[in-house]
Amino acid sequence: MTQVNLSKGQGVDVGNLVQEDKVHKDLYSDPHIFEAEMDRIFTKTWVWVAHESEIPDVGSYKTSFVGNHPVIVSRDRKKNIHVLLNRCRHRGATVCEKKHGTTRAFTCPYHGWGYSLDGELRALPKPEEYEGLFDKKDLPLQSLRTESYRGLIFATFNNDIEPLEDFLGGAKKWIDLFMKQSGGFPLKVLGDHRFRFEGNWKIQLENTTDAYHFPIVHKSFISSLDDQTSDIFDFLDGAGYVEDLGNGHSVMVMIPELVDLEANLDEPIPNRFKELAEELAKEGLSDMEVRRLVRAATGSGFNLNLFPNLACSMAFFRVLRPVSVNETEIHHIAIGGEGAPAAFNQKRIRLHEHFQGPMGFGTPDDSEGWERVQRGSVAGKDGWILVNRGMGKLIKREDGNVAGAVCSETGMRAAYRKYKKMMTANEAE
Amino acid sequence: MTSNNTVPANVIDFINLEADLLDHKSYEDWLQLWTDDGLYIVPVDTQETDFANTVNFAYDDAEMRRLRTARLSGGESVSSVALDKTVRSVSRFRLLEETETSVRVRCAMTLNEVRAGRLLTYPGDVEFELVKDAQGLRIRKKVVRLLHAGSHLATVAFIF
Incomplete structure (x- = not known):
């Protein structure tokens, strides 16, 4: 039997659980393996988020996920495509909850921080209390590396990964x-x-x-x-x-x-x-x-x-x-x-x-x-x-x-x- | 709007009958309730009105209704075999339109089933377009707008 110490905090070793001809049943049911997958796979590789026809026009957007990270796929005023973490830079609320739609900006419903289609922080209420604390340009919605092939849009957290076309091979x-x-x-x-x-x-x-x-x-x-x-x-x-x-x-x-x-x-x-x-x-x-x-x-x-x-x-x-x-x-x-x-x-x-x-x-x-x-x-x-x-x-x-x-x-x-x-x-x- | 909402008793009886036939898997009898050109529709988008040109959970003409009931009762579908039964209630009837030959009615439906030991509930609005003919009432259109159609549904091994 394969012995693997899967207790939390001690890491997950799946090397022995995946063999060429069989995989261990724990791969379906161990929550620590799942957590490791989200980290080692879904934040490390290219993940499909949308097809370009789903965001056809300026201002079109779709909400999606990269692993368990909620994202917004948007098309800006120059028709460029962005994949943005759906998380306000202030207190972390989602800034968009609809499946898809068209908008001019994403506004956080909690304190009203407003972001443009490319994620830039454009405005926030009562900015004087932030004077000297930060510059708006330093707090955009976090943007993921994004590439497309034949209309298929992929995003990744991994800036070191190979280009999408090489990955698709x-x-x-x-x-x-x-x-x-x-x-x-x-x-x-x-x-x-x-x-x-x-x-x-x-x-x-x-x-x-x-x-x-x-x-x-x-x-x-x-x-x-x-x-x-x-x-x-x-x-x-x-x-x-x-x-x-x-x-x-x-x-x-x-x-x-x-x-x-x-x-x-x-x-x-x-x-x-x-x-x-x-x-x-x-x-x-x-x-x-x-x-x-x-x-x-x-x-x-x-x-x-x-x-x-x-x-x-x-x-x-x-x-x-x-x-x-x-x-x-x-x-x-x-x-x-x-x-x-x-x-x-x-x-x-x-x-x-x-x-x-x-x-x-x-x-x-x-x-x-x-x-x-x-x-x-x-x-x-x-x-x-x-x-x-x-x-x-x-x-x-x-x-x-x-x-x-x-x-x-x-x-x-x-x-x-x-x-x-x-x-x-x-x-x- | 008028506060008049007298839904004919035979219409309520008919809709109750349809619900009972489905809960008891009397599919052959259920198929007889329909006109030949009838459409059974469960839309994905509850605001949608152009069902023909959009993706629905079900968009069944007479042939697809026949195939669907055959699948649910034929014993070849493992998810259908796994379903014991459903219990639904229909209520809150409202008369939308009535002519000499047809009647449109909306009602609330709550359907319950047990899947893998867990009770699941499906609330929704149901709109019927019924025609009156020599035999009584027949369904020309039934649209089931599920409350959670826009979220992620589980296996549906029955007819709403």
């Missing part, structure tokens, strides 16, 4: 492919489903590259599909794979023929999209335009898992936020095309509602499975979670990355390798 080509699903229009967030489950965040992280569960957990979803579509979702024996993209990222290709949504546009239109195709044709779109939109409406045939908190998952963004060791919030963000025909975006929204969210035909059963893991994994004095599936049959893909079968646990091992590296960094300190 091998995942960039998959992000590029994923962005094709807005059918040639700029990709736009259309809304989201928010739900919570009583379980550790890594259970969700693992799930995004877990094809093994799909035909079991989602049997009722598959039963709700037409025969042609349920055949497409019967992918465990197909040519799909899970590829380790480095840095904790991985991609699970479930439906290889839907990797590139701009290829094979001359293929027959699936039955479930015939109505959409007819509607688009009636609007005067050319045959090729119709085919491009219909293919984009299906969503990508893969899940891209970006460590630690974002997935570009078939047709939506999945964002996780660790709340506590046994509580996680998930956002399933629907996406479509800015200025695309209404019928196209409507179809994408209806498909999103079909599977996602607390009333979807898929998410509730996932959530049930995850909560069972949280409740069951505590059993016994010692115990391991297996992540070794497919380890004996690894291959190399064309990019030189290791890959396993579509229902292998290659993606989980990729994430845990990065996890271990981050959790054991600077142990000598």
Whole structure:
């Protein structure tokens, strides 16, 4: 048995708890490990906070989180994007509580300190009592380092970290492919489903590259599909794979023929999209335009898992936020095309509602499975979670990355390798 | 506004019946309460009025209602199997509009369930658009605006 002293204040050693083929159950349930994760992972790496379409105009903002730190993602008067700690520099109150909106300034409701869209402290009531104590320019809302790739906005507390594009590395080509699903229009967030489950965040992280569960957990979803579509979702024996993209990222290709949504546009239109195709044709779109939109409406045939908190998952963004060791919030963000025909975006929204969210035909059963893991994994004095599936049959893909079968646990091992590296960094300190 | 709020007794009876059918998972009977073009909607944004073009928790036409009830009762969904039952009450009825062929009513709903040993409560406003036909009343539209729709919900393995 692995003995680890986890008592508070004595540090957390997870080195022995994460092995290549298994991880210790304490990773799901030990609050000290959770605290260490918030520090060693979520304040040390790039964390996704928003898509640029969520803050389209001058003055647009969205509230979000970097780990357990509340932040505001804002667009200033020059259209620059900022990620600001949502904490007044006076007494620490949040200065904004709405999900999103448009404003000219953020004003603390407690004592009225006012901050501009870039975080600068502009005004405060009765400033004379601060004379000689500080200069307003020294107390802006704390700004995090912020970079974007293809509209995905990430922020980090770590000023020494590599540039975002280097961090994404091998995942960039998959992000590029994923962005094709807005059918040639700029990709736009259309809304989201928010739900919570009583379980550790890594259970969700693992799930995004877990094809093994799909035909079991989602049997009722598959039963709700037409025969042609349920055949497409019967992918465990197909040519799909899970590829380790480095840095904790991985991609699970479930439906290889839907990797590139701009290829094979001359293929027959699936039955479930015939109505959409007819509607688009009636609007005067050319045959090729119709085919491009219909293919984009299906969503990508893969899940891209970006460590630690974002997935570009078939047709939506999945964002996780660790709340506590046994509580996680998930956002399933629907996406479509800015200025695309209404019928196209409507179809994408209806498909999103079909599977996602607390009333979807898929998410509730996932959530049930995850909560069972949280409740069951505590059993016994010692115990391991297996992540070794497919380890004996690894291959190399064309990019030189290791890959396993579509229902292998290659993606989980990729994430845990990065996890271990981050959790054991600077142990000598 | 007028203080007149005489909600027809058969409308209240009908809404109580619908609540009872759902609590007792009598889904086949529940499906019969609807018009063919009826829509069952649970919006994410309770202020929203353009449901077709926005993300909802549920936006069910006749086909999706049939699929949803099949999923909840088919035994293949582990979250649905885990649910024992719900108990809801509907009250505070208000007549919004009545014509010879239709009636719009709003009421309060409180639904309770036990999930993983814990009691969960879902309060909300429910708006019905009912049509009067030869068989009596039928639902053309039901919109459930949950009080906490804007926060993080847990698994919903039932119909509001």
